[in-house]
Amino acid sequence: MLSQSDLQQGRGMLRDWSDDYLTGIEEIDGQHKGFFEAAHRLYDYILNCEGEKAVEEAVEFLRDYADTHFHTEEAFMQKHEFPGLKHHKKLHAEFLESLDMLGDNLKVFGPSQHLADRALEVAQDWLIDHITEEDMQYAEYVKEHG
Numbered sequence: 474m475l476s477q478s479d480l481q482q483g484r485g486m487l488r489d490w491s492d493d494y495l496t497g498i499e500e501i502d503g504q505h506k507g508f509f510e511a512a513h514r515l516y517d518y519i520l521n522c523e524g525e526k527a528v529e530e531a532v533e534f535l536r537d538y539a540d541t542h543f544h545t546e547e548a549f550m551q552k553h554e555f556p557g558l559k560h561h562k563k564l565h566a567e568f569l570e571s572l573d574m575l576g577d578n579l580k581v582f583g584p585s586q587h588l589a590d591r592a593l594e595v596a597q598d599w600l601i602d603h604i605t606e607e608d609m610q611y612a613e614y615v616k617e618h619g
């Protein structure tokens with residue numbers, strides 16, 4: 474269960490999709506929305522201590538989704554010669570590492586509140602902050618440079 478202090482700190486809740494996260498690039502926005510759905514599903518599964526198999530499948534789905542999405546973005550940045558590509562690729566690789574670590578921990582320890590919080594952090598930091606801070610940069614660049 475979530476403690477009062479968790480709620481006060483605004484933890485324990487994965488934010489919903491918002492149009493503030495739109496980059497204006499249709500394919501990428503569609504994938505970002507799918508990402509949110511997958512992250513919510515994973516978080517719910519862990520929090521409700523669904524069977525290990527369900528949790529494992531949710532991690533795997535998110536992992537595959539991230540892989541596909543990152544390839545799409547990296548190809549897009551390359552095509553438009555975005556100068557921050559190398560840095561952006563590094564961030565994507567780090568996200569995949571955090572996700573793998575979470576998946577390993579879930580396999581070893583099973584679902585728990587702690588790992589639900591960890592999933593939340595991974596999803597929140599790497600999904601929402603990454604979209605609003607990093608993805609927006611290439612979106613802006615492409616808008617300006619065509």
Ligand SMILES: [Fe+2]
Pocket residue numbers: 505542546604608
């Ligand atoms: Fe993205």
Ligand SMILES: [Fe+2]
Pocket residue numbers: 546561565603607608
């Ligand atoms: Fe990205």
